[in-house]
Amino acid sequence: MRTARKLLVGLGIGLAFVSIASVFALVYLSRLNAVVRHLAFDPVPGSAAIASVAKNFNEYRVLQVSSLSAAESQGPALIRKAADIERDLKAYDATITQRDDRQRFTELVALWSNYRGLPGRPEKVAEEINALLTTMIDWNRLEGVRSTEAADAATLAASATVIAMLVAALILSALAFHFNRTVERPINALAETARAVALGNLDVRATVDGPLEVAHVAHELNRMLEARALADAKARMLNAALEESRDQLQRLTARLLQAREEERAKVAREIHDVLGQTLTAFKMDVGWISRRLNDDTTATRAKLVSMVTLIDDAVVAVRRMASDLRPGVLDDLGLAAALEWQAQEFEQRSGISCRLHASVGHAAIDPLVSTAMFRIFQEALANVARHSRASTVTVTLERRDIDLVLELRDDGVGITNAEATSARSIGLVGMRERAQLVGGRFGITGAAGAGTTVRVQVPLQETGSP
Numbered sequence: 220m221r222t223a224r225k226l227l228v229g230l231g232i233g234l235a236f237v238s239i240a241s242v243f244a245l246v247y248l249s250r251l252n253a254v255v256r257h258l259a260f261d262p263v264p265g266s267a268a269i270a271s272v273a274k275n276f277n278e279y280r281v282l283q284v285s286s287l288s289a290a291e292s293q294g295p296a297l298i299r300k301a302a303d304i305e306r307d308l309k310a311y312d313a314t315i316t317q318r319d320d321r322q323r324f325t326e327l328v329a330l331w332s333n334y335r336g337l338p339g340r341p342e343k344v345a346e347e348i349n350a351l352l353t354t355m356i357d358w359n360r361l362e363g364v365r366s367t368e369a370a371d372a373a374t375l376a377a378s379a380t381v382i383a384m385l386v387a388a389l390i391l392s393a394l395a396f397h398f399n400r401t402v403e404r405p406i407n408a409l410a411e412t413a414r415a416v417a418l419g420n421l422d423v424r425a426t427v428d429g430p431l432e433v434a435h436v437a438h439e440l441n442r443m444l445e446a447r448a449l450a451d452a453k454a455r456m457l458n459a460a461l462e463e464s465r466d467q468l469q470r471l472t473a474r475l476l477q478a479r480e481e482e483r484a485k486v487a488r489e490i491h492d493v494l495g496q497t498l499t500a501f502k503m504d505v506g507w508i509s510r511r512l513n514d515d516t517t518a519t520r521a522k523l524v525s526m527v528t529l530i531d532d533a534v535v536a537v538r539r540m541a542s543d544l545r546p547g548v549l550d551d552l553g554l555a556a557a558l559e560w561q562a563q564e565f566e567q568r569s570g571i572s573c574r575l576h577a578s579v580g581h582a583a584i585d586p587l588v589s590t591a592m593f594r595i596f597q598e599a600l601a602n603v604a605r606h607s608r609a610s611t612v613t614v615t616l617e618r619r620d621i622d623l624v625l626e627l628r629d630d631g632v633g634i635t636n637a638e639a640t641s642a643r644s645i646g647l648v649g650m651r652e653r654a655q656l657v658g659g660r661f662g663i664t665g666a667a668g669a670g671t672t673v674r675v676q677v678p679l680q681e682t683g684s685p
Contacts, residue, residue: 320355323358421451553583558596576614592623633668662674
C-alpha cells in the first residue's frame with residue numbers, strides 16, 4: 220500500500236540520518252577527547268620546551284658575562300648549558316606541527332649556531348635570538364587560545380549532533396506512533412476479522428478505518444461477508460425446502476409400504492380363507508363322489524384320486540403364497556418366530572445352512588419395526604442366495620440398550636465397496652429405506668473371500684406410523 224510504503228521510506232531515511240549523525244558525533248567526540256587530553260597534559264605543544272630554551276639561553280649569556288669579568292674560564296658550565304639548550308631545541312622540534320612554527324624554529328637554530336660560533340659576546344645576535352624566542356613564546360600562547368577555541372567548537376558540534384539525534388529519535392517515534400494509529404491498528408483489526416471468519420463467525424464485520432487502501436480492503440471484506448451471509452440464508456431456505464420435500468417423500472414412502480403390507484395381508488387372508496376353503500370343499504365333494512361310485516368304475520376312481528392329489532398340491536401352493544404375502548406367524552407369534560420360520564424356509568429352498576440366534580424372546584415389538592426387520596431379513600437372504608455363493612449364514616437378533624439389532628453374516632465371496640454403495644442396487648436401496656423409515660440405521664460391509672455382513676439397528680421407542 221502506498222501509505223505503508225511512504226511510512227517505511229520515511230523510517231528508512233530517519234534511520235539513515237541517525238546513522239550518519241552518529242558517525243559525525245563519534246568523530247567530534249574523538250576530536251574533543253584529543254583536545255581535552257592535550258589541554259590536560261600539554262596545553263600548548265612545545266611551550267615548555269621553548270620556555271626552557273629561553274631560560275637556558277639567558278643563563279648561558281650570564282655565564283659568558285661572568286667568565287669575561289672575572290677573567291676565569293667557565294668552559295665546562297657553558298658546555299653543559301649549551302647541551303641543555305640543544306636538548307630543549309630537540310624537544311621543541313618534536314612538537315612542531317605548523318609551517319610558520321617550523322620556519323621560526325629553523326631561524327632560531329641558525330641564530331644559535333651563529334651565536335656559538337662567534338667569539339666574544341655577539342650582542343646583536345643575542346638580541347635577535349631573544350626577540351625570536353619572545354615571538355615564539357607569544358605564538359605558543361596564541362596557539363593555546365586556539366586549542367581552547369577548537370575544544371569549544373568540538374563541544375558545540377558534538378552537542379549539536381546529539382541534539383539532532385534526539386530530534387530524529389522524536390521524529391521517528393512520532394512516525395511510529397502515527398503508523399501504529401493509522402496503519403497497524405486497522406490492519407490488526409482486519410486480521411482479527413479474518414480470523415473470526417475462519418472460525419465460522421460470519422456475523423462479524425470489519426471496521427472501515429485507517430488509510431484509503433486499508434479502508435477499501437475493509438469495505439470489500441464487509442461486502443464479501445454480506446454476500447456470503449445472503450448466500451447462506453438462501454442456502455438455508457433451500458435446505459429447509461429440500462428437507463421438507465425429503466420428509467414428505469419419506470412419509471409417502473412409508474405410507475406406500477404400509478399400504479402394500481396391508482394389501483398383502485388382505486390378499487393373503489383372501490387366498491387363505493376363500494380359495495383355501497373352496498379347494499377344501501372341492502376336495503370333500505370329490506371324496507363324496509368317489510365313495511358313491513360302483514366298484515367297476517376303476518378308471519373314474521383313479522381320476523378322482525388324481526384330482527384329490529392336485530387339490531392337495533393347490534392347497535399347499537395357496538398356503539405358501541399366503542405366507543409369502545404376509546406370514547401369519549409374524550402377526551401371531553412375533554418377529555423372532557417369523558425370522559426362525561423364514562430361516563427354515565430359506566434353508567429348505569436354497570440348501571444353505573442358516574443358523575439363527577434370537578435373544579429378544581416374545582417381547583412386544585412395534586408392528587412397523589417388526590415388518591421392517593422381517594422384510595430386510597427376507598431381502599438379505601434373497602441376496603445371499605443370488606450372489607454370495609455361501610455355504611453358511613449366521614443371524615443374530617438382540618436388544619442392545621434401547622435398540623433392536625439384526626445382524627446377518629455369510630461366508631461367501633464378499634460384497635465390494637462399489638457394490639455396497641451403488642445406487643443401482645434396488646435391493647440395498649430398499650433395505651436402507653425401510654431402516655430409515657423406522658428411524659434406524661442400515662449398513663453392509665464385505666471383504667473378498669471373507670463374506671458379507673448386513674447390520675440393522677432400530678430404536679425400539681420410535682414406533683407409530685408416519
